[in-house]
Each structure stands twice: as C-alpha cells, then as structure tokens.
Amino acid sequence: MAYSFPEEVLEHVFSFLSSEKDRNAVSLVCKSWYEMERWCRRRIFVGNCYAVNPKIMIRRFPEVKSVELKGKPHFADFNLVPEGWGGYAYPWIVEIARGYPWLEEIRLKRMVVTDESLELISKSFKNFKVLVLSSCEGFSTDGLAAIAANCRNLRVLELRECEVEDLSGHWLSHFPDSFTSLESLNMGCLNSEVSFSALERLVARSPNLKTLRLNRAVPLEKLPTLLQLAPQLVELGTGSYSAEIRSDLCSSLLEAFSRCKNLKGLSGFWDVVPAYLPAFYSMCPRLTFLNLSYATTQSPDLTKIVSQCHNLQRLWVLDYIEDTGLNALSMSCKDLQELRVFPSDPFVADANVLLTEQGLVSVSEGCPKLQSVLYFCRQFSNSALTTIAKNRPNLTTFRLCILEPRAPDYLTFEPLDSGFGSIVQHCKNLRRLSLSGLLTDRVFQHIGTHAKKLDMLSIAFAGDSDLGLHYVLSGCESLRKLEIRDCPFGDKALLANADKLETMRSLWMSSCAVSFGACKVLGQKMPGLNVEVIDERENLDSIPHNSPVEKLYIYRTVAGERFDMPHFVRTMGKDNRRFK
Amino acid sequence: MELQLALSLSSSSSSSCSQFDLNDYNPETLQGKATFGFMKTEDLLNRKVRVTGNEDEKELRVPKTLPLLFCNNSKQDCGDDVNEVESTFLFINHKNCGDENGMIGWPPVKSSRNMKLCHQKNHGGSGGGGDGSRGDGRSKSMYVKVQMEGDGIARKVDLNLHHSYHSLVHTLAHMFGKCKEDVKLTYQDKEGDWLLATDVPWGLFMEAVQRLKLVRSSY
Numbered sequence: 087m088a089y090s091f092p093e094e095v096l097e098h099v100f101s102f103l104s105s106e107k108d109r110n111a112v113s114l115v116c117k118s119w120y121e122m123e124r125w126c127r128r129r130i131f132v133g134n135c136y137a138v139n140p141k142i143m144i145r146r147f148p149e150v151k152s153v154e155l156k157g158k159p160h161f162a163d164f165n166l167v168p169e170g171w172g173g174y175a176y177p178w179i180v181e182i183a184r185g186y187p188w189l190e191e192i193r194l195k196r197m198v199v200t201d202e203s204l205e206l207i208s209k210s211f212k213n214f215k216v217l218v219l220s221s222c223e224g225f226s227t228d229g230l231a232a233i234a235a236n237c238r239n240l241r242v243l244e245l246r247e248c249e250v251e252d253l254s255g256h257w258l259s260h261f262p263d264s265f266t267s268l269e270s271l272n273m274g275c276l277n278s279e280v281s282f283s284a285l286e287r288l289v290a291r292s293p294n295l296k297t298l299r300l301n302r303a304v305p306l307e308k309l310p311t312l313l314q315l316a317p318q319l320v321e322l323g324t325g326s327y328s329a330e331i332r333s334d335l336c337s338s339l340l341e342a343f344s345r346c347k348n349l350k351g352l353s354g355f356w357d358v359v360p361a362y363l364p365a366f367y368s369m370c371p372r373l374t375f376l377n378l379s380y381a382t383t384q385s386p387d388l389t390k391i392v393s394q395c396h397n398l399q400r401l402w403v404l405d406y407i408e409d410t411g412l413n414a415l416s417m418s419c420k421d422l423q424e425l426r427v428f429p430s431d432p433f434v435a436d437a438n439v440l441l442t443e444q445g446l447v448s449v450s451e452g453c454p455k456l457q458s459v460l461y462f463c464r465q466f467s468n469s470a471l472t473t474i475a476k477n478r479p480n481l482t483t484f485r486l487c488i489l490e491p492r493a494p495d496y497l498t499f500e501p502l503d504s505g506f507g508s509i510v511q512h513c514k515n516l517r518r519l520s521l522s523g524l525l526t527d528r529v530f531q532h533i534g535t536h537a538k539k540l541d542m543l544s545i546a547f548a549g550d551s552d553l554g555l556h557y558v559l560s561g562c563e564s565l566r567k568l569e570i571r572d573c574p575f576g577d578k579a580l581l582a583n584a585d586k587l588e589t590m591r592s593l594w595m596s597s598c599a600v601s602f603g604a605c606k607v608l609g610q611k612m613p614g615l616n617v618e619v620i621d622e623r624e625n626l627d628s629i630p631h632n633s634p635v636e637k638l639y640i641y642r643t644v645a646g647e648r649f650d651m652p653h654f655v656r657t658m659g660k661d662n663r664r665f666k
Numbered sequence: 667m668e669l670q671l672a673l674s675l676s677s678s679s680s681s682s683c684s685q686f687d688l689n690d691y692n693p694e695t696l697q698g699k700a701t702f703g704f705m706k707t708e709d710l711l712n713r714k715v716r717v718t719g720n721e722d723e724k725e726l727r728v729p730k731t732l733p734l735l736f737c738n739n740s741k742q743d744c745g746d747d748v749n750e751v752e753s754t755f756l757f758i759n760h761k762n763c764g765d766e767n768g769m770i771g772w773p774p775v776k777s778s779r780n781m782k783l784c785h786q787k788n789h790g791g792s793g794g795g796g797d798g799s800r801g802d803g804r805s806k807s808m809y810v811k812v813q814m815e816g817d818g819i820a821r822k823v824d825l826n827l828h829h830s831y832h833s834l835v836h837t838l839a840h841m842f843g844k845c846k847e848d849v850k851l852t853y854q855d856k857e858g859d860w861l862l863a864t865d866v867p868w869g870l871f872m873e874a875v876q877r878l879k880l881v882r883s884s885y
Contacts, residue, residue, distance in 0.1 A: 128735075164771030221776075247778050275778070300783075357786055379779070382786050404783075430783065432773045433833040462773065489773050546772070571771070 093130075096122050100284035106131055118394075125149060132156070133591050135197065138614065139645040140178045144185035151190045152216070157197035159594045159639055160544075161569055163221060166596055166637070168622060175199045175222075176206075191242075198222070200260040203579035204229030206219040208236035212219040215267075216242040223599040226251035227278065234260035234527045241294075244272035255280035255303070262290055270297035274354065276321050278501035279303035299323030307335060311344035321375070322346070324354030333362050339365035348535060353377035353402075360387050370394035377402040377429045385440075389414045399455075405462065406440040412445030416452025424458040424483075432462070432489060443470035448542045450477040458483040466523060471505025475512040484509055485520035491547035491572070494524040501525050507532035510540075517564075519645055530554040534561020542567040552579035559583035569594040576634075587612050592641040597619075600638055602658075603631035608640070609659020616643050617658040618651075769840055786826075812878035814842040814849075825872060830866055838880055850883040 091099075100123055113123040129152040132138060135261050157173025174467050175197045182189060189211045195410075199222045205212065214237045227250060232256055234244065255278040262266075268288065273280070280303070289295060300471055304325030313319070329335055343349070343366045350373060352366065358381045373395050377386065379402040389411040395401075398419040405427055407415075415422065427445070431438045434484075443466045450456060455479050466488050475481075496500055502523040510516060510533050513581060521529065525548035534557035535538070542566055547557070555575035558568065560583055568590065577600035580587075587593060587608075602619065609617035620637035623629070647657040732883040750868075808825040821841055828834040831851065839846040855874040863871055 125810065128871055160773065165773045165777060167772045247776065249778070356782065380782055380786070382783065428779065429773060429775060431829070431833075432775050433828065433837065434779065435831060435836045462775070491769075544774075600755075614834050644823050 087459060093122060095159070097126050100126050101484060101563075104129075105153055128152060129191075129211075129639070133642050134643075135175075136648050137175060137591070137641060140181035140185070142644065144181060148185075150186050150398065152193075153186070153189065153191070154193040154195075155197060158196045159565070160196075160570065160590060160597070161571065161594055162196055164570065166594075168620065168652075168654060170216035171620065171623060171655060172652075173197045174647065174650060175205045179203045179206050179210075183207075187211065188213055190214060191218075193218040193220075193359035195220040196221055196222065198224040199609070200224050201226055201229035201230070205232040208232040213239055215239055217509075218244045218246070219244065220244075220246040221248065223249035227253045227255070227257040227276070227344065231257035231260040234258065238265065239267055240261075241267050242267070242270040242561035243268075243272060244297075244299075245275050248275050250276055251456060252276055252278045254278055258288065263287075263291070266291045267294065268292040269294045270321075271295070271464040272297065272299040273301050274299040276301045277303065278500075279293065282308055282597070286303065286315065288659050290314070292495055293318070295319065297321040300325040302326050306362065307341070310338040310342035313346055317345045317490055318349050319346055319347055321351040322349060322353070322477070323377075324352070324356075324399040326357045326379070327355045327361045327362060328357035330363070336365060340368070344368050347372075348371070351377075355381040358383045359386075361451065361511060363387055363391065367391070373397065373398055374399040379404055379426065382406065382430065385411045385576065392417045395419055395422055402426040402428070404430045405439045407432055407445075408440045409442055409445040409478050410440070410450070412441075413448045413452075416448040419453060421455055422453040423455050425453075425456065427458040427462060428460075429462040429487075429489060433466065435490065437464050443467060443485070446470070446501040447473050447477075450474040455480075457481060460485040460520075461518050462489060463486045464489050464661045465493070466502065466505070467495045467497045468500065468502055468508075469497070471502065472508040475505075475508040479512045481509070481513040482515050483619055484513065484516060485518065486543070487520065488521055488522040491522070492524045493522075496538075499530070503529040503532065507536075510536040515539055517541040518543075521548055522546060524548075526550050527538060527557065530557040534558055537562055541563050541565065543569070545570045547572045549573045549575060552576050556582060559586045565589075565590045566590075570596070570598060572597040574599055575614065579609060582605060584608055584612055588642050590642065592639065594637075596637040598638070599631045601636045602635055605638060605658040606631070607659065611659070614642055614644075615640055616647055619656050619658055620654060621656075622654045646664065733814045734740065769837075808872075810875060810877050812838055812841075812880065814844070815879065815881045817842065820847060823878065825875065831871075838878070842880060844880070848883055849880045852881055854879075 095170075096119070098442050101110060103112060106129075109123055109127055112466050118498060124146050125148065127147045130143060130150050131146060131154045135155045152156075155175070155178060157175070158171060160165050160437070160532070161167060162171075173196060176625075182192075183206055187210065190213055192207060193216070199219060204225055207217065209232075217233060217237075217240070217414055233240070234664060254381070256271075259279040269292075280301075282304070285304070289298065289312055296319060298316060298319055298471050298590070299313075300310070300323055301319070302325055306325065306327055306329040309324060313322075327602050329343060335460075337428065339362065339612060346369070349369055352369065352373060355378055360383050363383070370391060370596070371394060374397055376391075376395060376398060378391070381388070381404065383504050384406055385408040388407045392398065392401065392411060392415045396418060400423060401415065403411075403418070403426070412427075413469065415425075427441070441463055443463060446459065446461050446463075447470050450473070457480055459537075460483075466486065495498060495505070503526055506521060506525070506529050512521070512650045516537055519537065519540060519542070521544065527550045530553070533543070537543075540562050543558065543562065545568075552575055554573070555570070556567070556579040564587075565586075570593075573595075575595065580600055581604055605617050609615065617639075618639045619635045620639060623636065647660045651657070701839060708740055722785070764851070809822045810825055811820045812823050813820045821836070827832070828837065833851070835846050835851050838851065842849075850858050853863050853871065853875045854860050854877045856876060868875075
C-alpha cells in the first residue's frame, strides 16, 4: 500500500526544520523526501569550501537564499597558514551569482575576498540583504563602496576582524540617500576615518538600525550625537573611548547612553580613558554582552563595571581584570554563560598581572550557567582543573591557554593530565576543548575514553608518542575538527586511523612527525580525502620520504583535488607528477 | 611506551583499501636513518634540551634547506646510542624562515588583536584617528640581526614586538633552541662596541642597539 502525504503537506512540515542535521536526516529517508527537501532548503552551510564545489551545491539545492562558507583552517588565525594557501571566494561567487539570482545572504569566514567578488555580489542579487565577512582579507574599501552603492535592500554589513586595504573612508558615502533599510553595520576593523556627516545621515535615516559597531577613528566626542539619532540600538561598539576630560562631554555621554533603553551589548573601548567609564554605568544592569577586551584599564575600574552587570551573559575582557575582578564577577553575574579572558602582554614570560587559575575557579564556583570558557593565564594546577570540572559539569567549551608551552602543574610539577582528565570526565557535553601545559599521552587516553561529544580539539606542545594521537582518533566518536601543532605524533597513528579521517571535516598537523611517505600513502589509499602537504622549504623533491613534512592539512571532499594551490602546497597521492 | 596496535584499516572501510595492511608500513625500513632528538620528561621540566646526534661528531650547521630536525652534538654523552629509547619524547624544532619569533602563532592570539593592543600601549591612549595606513596592523618593525655564539647562521628579530628583556631573551633563546638560563644577551651599539644588554635600561638599549649576539653564560 502506497501511502504518503501530499507534497504540499510535506513541504509545509519540512519548512519547520531549520537545523541542517535534521534536514540531512530527512533527505536520507527516501527518494521523494530527498527531492522534496532539496527544493525547499533555503540555507546552506559549507564548513570547508574545498569539500564540495559550488556546481554540485547548486544542482542539488536550486532555491537557496543564504550561503555560508568557511575557507582557511582555524590555525590561519595565528599565522600558521602561509599566504596564498587558498580559500578564494571568487569562484564560489561566480557560480552562486549564476545559480541563485535571488540569494539574500552571504557569510564568509577566513576566505580571500577580492574587490571583484564584492562588485559581483553587489550587482548580481536583486534582493541582497546580508553580507558578513569574518576574518577575511583581499579586498579594499573600493569593494565596500560597490556594496554600499548597489545593494538597495541591504540590511546587514558586518566586517569582523577582516584585513581590509583601507584606501579611504569614502566608501560609506556611497550609500544612497534613498537607502534606509540598514539594521546592522560593523566597521570596527577599519582604520580610515569615514565622513562623520555621512555616517550621521546614514544613522539618522536607518530607523531599523539595531547594531552599530564603529571603528577607532570615530572620536568619543561624536558618540553622543550618534546615540541621540539611534536610541533604538541594541548593540553598540564605541569608537575610540578617549578624549580630554571635559565635563560637558561626560554629561552628554551620560545622557545619550541613558536614552538607549534597548542597549544590551557593548564593545569597542579602544584607548580607554577611565574617567569616561562611569558614563555607561547606568546601562550595566541591562547589559547581556560586554566586550572589554581592548580596554586597557586596570582591575579596580573593571571590577566596578562587572559588579553592576547583574544580567551579564557574556564577558570578554583582558587579564587586567585579575583574580579580584573575576571574584567580583562570580558574585555579581549569576547569569554568566561565556567568559573570555585575553592576555594583555602575551609575549612576556613573567606575570604582569595578578591573574591566576584562582580567577577561573571563582567564576566556576559562582556562575552556575557558565558554559563557555576561553582563558589565557600563566599558571595552572591539576587541583584547580578538577575543581572547575566538578563545579561546572555543564561546560561545553573549555579553552585554556597557559602561555608558556609545556608548563607543568605549578604546585606539583606534574603534567596536567589528570586535571584535563577531570574536565572530560565530568563535562559530558563538552564539544570544544583546547589543551595547554605539560601533557603526556595519558591526557589523550582520558580524552579518548570520556570525551564522546567532543567536536573540536586543539593540541599544542603535548604528548609523547603516536599513542596519544591514536587515543584521540580512535576514541572521540564525535570529533570533526582536530588541529595539532608541535607534537610528536607521526605516521603510525595517522595511518592506523585513516578511516576516521573521512568522518571528520579536517585535520591540521604542523611541526609534528608525519612523513612525506605516509602522506602519499594516505592520499593514495583514501580517495575521499585531500591530503595537503604545506611545505615552504626549497628542494622539497630531494628530501627523503621518511622526513617529516612542515604542515599537513587533511580534509574530506567530494570535489576531488583542487587546482588553485600555490607551489608550496601539494595534494599527495593523487596523480601528481610533480612529487613522487 | 610502545604503540601496541593492529595497524590496519578496518574491514568495513571502502573496498579500495581492504587490501591495505599498515603492518607493512614501517618508517624504519624506508631508506635513510631518522635522526630524532629525544628528551626526558625530567629534563623537560628543568627546561633542558638534550639531543643525541648522529655519527658525525662535528657540530652541525643548520642551513636553511635542512629538514626540521635540530641536531646539536655539543652535549652528547659517549654512551648514547641513537636507537636507545629512554623516553618516547620526540621534539621537532620548527624552523621559520625569516620569522622574528622562534615560535609562530604562540600564544594563539590573533595578530590583529595583538596589534591593536600594542598600538594602544605605544601611543598611550591618544584619542582620535587611526593611522590611516594599510590595515595589516604592523605600525613599525625594527628588525635587527641576531647571532648565536658558535652558530654561523644569523637570524632576525623584530624588536618592536618586545617590551622587556624578559620577552626578548625568551624569544631568542627559543629561536636558537637554548634555555634562557644558558645564554646572555649582548648587543653592538652605534659606536661598534659590544655590551651586555641587561646592564642598561630597556629604553636606552632600544635606542642604541644595532645587532645582537647570544653568548653562553656558563662561565
């Protein structure tokens, strides 16, 4: 008996599915569901732009409204991926322009985006609404001018930590006077001064503007003017937070801030002059997000601020906050979910601030909803890690960076294996983990045994032998992203777990002990993987097969090997005559 | 600690791999002898690096095109055998062409963040406009040559990335694979004289320094 819902009903049901995982599962049920689903999928996320090619995507999903792509591996953020490696947006934009004329949203992360790409975007999509570029590079303010000039229905333009060739601030003036749909503008990473009157007029004619992140070139004196024009703001990134101390500026700032009843998130605060901090104290109880990670102000000021933020959910701050400030945080901010503490002086071996493991322990004790941690500090102990684990079994992200590589437990001088072991044992929903400090293979045994939900793992200067890598690859069932630097992991573990690599998005290994020969073997035997060796040394062909490669990036793909590589990147084991 | 594994792909893998038995793959049987450095855990804790060299007794110079392994025979004990495995530590010293820090990308903080912070500290919180220049962050580099005593290869270091002797010596020691306790920093000033760096305040040093040399401090 054939029984099925009419197509319209199925389509209606599927329209409630927003998660990709759900949609992927639905499409596997049967042919008709696959067909139905592919016609009504509206958002696509491609975590590795080389895992698939745009033609395949467009063929399968013909009516997409939003595309999100990621390019370079995460370690590119720390200059480990040489310039020219790849991640070019243009080939994708060309195909998408052809295939999705009604596309509304493009989000790109760690990709090389040219002005040409931006111009193409601005002219190809009549209903284009959202452009978010995170950690991208390769474009100039000319490309931004094209977006401003041509995207009549633009709602969101966000540049997050991009490297932009800043020719001038004139691009902002290209938004036509008839353009009133702006909801979110983030230009925080740009250096050039934009015309303030153009900015003022843009804000004035954007009644739906909810997010405004200024760049450092916007002086503090101008902030009250902007705030008066946009009291409906929900997220604000200040420009430079510095000026000569004038009482009239103090009071106008205070007044302007107090008018913004909806303001929930604050960031910016470059060049902070502490005298102006009290201007936003009245906002503190309403804040849910506060990014003070550029505010080079000392602990007493920071403590005063956080103590008033009773509804704070996410805090990003420099280690100037010190243990005392974090203690205050733990007592005042019971809704805290995410904490990121950045180092003020990362290259100095000796502590310049009184921030130790104790700060994080306090927060773990006092903040019952704490889920996500990024913490840079100079000392840690197994007992502190165990305390944190027991206090907060609900942790989902735990990224600890002890600044000195291979630093042992500062109390016992032992490796930190048992401490991190406690973390994975108690925090059963841990999805992301970054390790640091002195670690032996034992920590990886713990991770392989307990971290069953772990999705992303970052390892540096850790482990003794291939056994460490083997524990991780064979034990972590949910692992999708693994990035490793400076660890003694070699061929054995990698080859023994070759199958595992096809279940993951990618594996990065640099300054490890994987040989050219093993890479070649892996590439030959696993057609579903691209095994890229990234090695900038001269005379590569004369290096023996059993010598270690500099860097290795392995990812699964249905697009085959790529052909846009520079000379120092080779896909191993394919029919590659350049390197035998 | 030995790796006790059946080194083969699972039988449920794709058919093209089913014949493949990794037990046949053994790095030691490939041509050439690997020259790895081994480190003991205790030595690591004491921040000492002791490597066993190969049969060639003379100190190896490390030209740019050599593989990553760092061989230094100066501390070799007579009885050591390259194949003797006291611990299973393996350390690859990562060479970075022309990079000022011995360790790229550590600590893992985005360079844009470092630059913005650096900018604020150097310019002492002056308000108003950015520098209007290219947004790649590097406001000014101050590269000087640095040599390790006894090592023919000179490196370069960007002094503007450092604010104290601590961070500079730490970086340089790492660059040359030494412990910072084992080295002293000397510099050549504008008159051509070689002086001990830590004798003068950091500011004066920064104004006068032309080149750097690390010497062994075991005298």
